[in-house]
Amino acid sequence: MAYAHTYQANPHWLPRQPGRDLRHIPGEDGLPLIGNTLEMLRDPAAFGKRMVARYGAIYRNNGLGGSMVTLLGAEANELVLFDRERIFSSEQGWGPLLNLLFPRGLMLMDFDKHRADRRTLSVAFKPEPMRHYAEGLNRGVARAVSGWANKPMRFYDAIKALTLDLAAESFLGMELGDDAKRINQAFVDEVQASVSPIRIPLPGSKMRKGTMARAYLIDLFKREIPKRREGDGQDFFSHFCRATDEAGQPLSDDAIADHMNFLMMAAHDTITSSATSLIMLLGRNAEWQDKLRDEVMALGLNDDDGLAHGQLDRLTLTDYAFREALRIMPPVPSLPRRALKAFEFGGYTIPAGTSVGVSPAYTHHMPEHWPEPEKFDPMRFAPDVARARHKYAWVPFGGGAHMCLGLRFAEMQTRILVAQLLRRYRIELDEGSGKDWQAWPIPRPTDGLPLKFVPIG
Numbered sequence: 079m080a081y082a083h084t085y086q087a088n089p090h091w092l093p094r095q096p097g098r099d100l101r102h103i104p105g106e107d108g109l110p111l112i113g114n115t116l117e118m119l120r121d122p123a124a125f126g127k128r129m130v131a132r133y134g135a136i137y138r139n140n141g142l143g144g145s146m147v148t149l150l151g152a153e154a155n156e157l158v159l160f161d162r163e164r165i166f167s168s169e170q171g172w173g174p175l176l177n178l179l180f181p182r183g184l185m186l187m188d189f190d191k192h193r194a195d196r197r198t199l200s201v202a203f204k205p206e207p208m209r210h211y212a213e214g215l216n217r218g219v220a221r222a223v224s225g226w227a228n229k230p231m232r233f234y235d236a237i238k239a240l241t242l243d244l245a246a247e248s249f250l251g252m253e254l255g256d257d258a259k260r261i262n263q264a265f266v267d268e269v270q271a272s273v274s275p276i277r278i279p280l281p282g283s284k285m286r287k288g289t290m291a292r293a294y295l296i297d298l299f300k301r302e303i304p305k306r307r308e309g310d311g312q313d314f315f316s317h318f319c320r321a322t323d324e325a326g327q328p329l330s331d332d333a334i335a336d337h338m339n340f341l342m343m344a345a346h347d348t349i350t351s352s353a354t355s356l357i358m359l360l361g362r363n364a365e366w367q368d369k370l371r372d373e374v375m376a377l378g379l380n381d382d383d384g385l386a387h388g389q390l391d392r393l394t395l396t397d398y399a400f401r402e403a404l405r406i407m408p409p410v411p412s413l414p415r416r417a418l419k420a421f422e423f424g425g426y427t428i429p430a431g432t433s434v435g436v437s438p439a440y441t442h443h444m445p446e447h448w449p450e451p452e453k454f455d456p457m458r459f460a461p462d463v464a465r466a467r468h469k470y471a472w473v474p475f476g477g478g479a480h481m482c483l484g485l486r487f488a489e490m491q492t493r494i495l496v497a498q499l500l501r502r503y504r505i506e507l508d509e510g511s512g513k514d515w516q517a518w519p520i521p522r523p524t525d526g527l528p529l530k531f532v533p534i535g
Contacts, residue, residue, distance in 0.1 A: 105138025216384025
């Protein structure tokens, strides 16, 4: 049987590049069969540092099912992500990892097809729908955080549940009710399956759980599509169901369900990760908590007010802090592609068919771009400082044609969350909170980030 993530099931993919054709690039193959997969998954940051120290910023590796070449640095990010020459396939980069779970998501599309579907979906991110989402986010965040006073909690778990509820309203236009726990677990199972060493859905495997979770979610979305096509809902799902392509044709049911499955996962898990890292860093840096609180208070909100969409751009320091949190802990640590034709970089010729990866997580900690890279310093993103830096030194949302479609939504939700929290509370982390993080597939603190929100005043 040819599974959807295999080369046999995708004859338009270039054949896998034989490892022997990459021998001119410094690197290593690791253990028989599995290569360096286990070391990569156990501690990807330490693995990357070891490889760079031994082989340099361009190195060959064998892991997650095949040979690959890693290119590190801002120039590498620009080459691969901006992709002027249409050399790099996102579909063939992500496909072996994600095609069983998120086929036909935007991230797994290339060039003209990607451009066409992205244009069709972008209707849901225009100013008027965004204003509508802001109203719902304000209500949902205020309702939830008002009950967090002096309540010991694992913030990651709390914000994950809240983010799912918010996504249900903004993305689905429905309350999840008793299904919330199952839907949340389905997204967890899909994401965990994406980096499972066992790449086929064998009984009892993570990949099996992930594919079953996908089937459940796709069925959930498809059952809703007919009435959304006929309705006037203002949520993402309803917009997608009514959207038409350049020829005036609606998206198919399969396309809508696949896009919703991918976008809900992205909104749910990446925002959860990013919000958690920001709250952790504010908890560790009380002076920045105070600065952001002063900025929020200057808006003159009272207990019944939300943060109006028109006020979002006034939270300048909050934006800087969020960007710095994304630098320190990008929600997608690495980005895979495949070379559709041979190219040259750093003095090496890399043949067509090669799996190529760039690493936002590594680039975001390079001292040549970020002095004192481990320090939390939001002023790195003040305009005069940012202008002097390579534009591809900061790529938490990717870049080029595949820049995250929902990045403005993520920024909006995070600003609303910070405003609703800091106008009420001081963040107090438990001792050692957030010390260790699981880096892949999406970063999360292994302890859940235990903390308390202490009322101010």
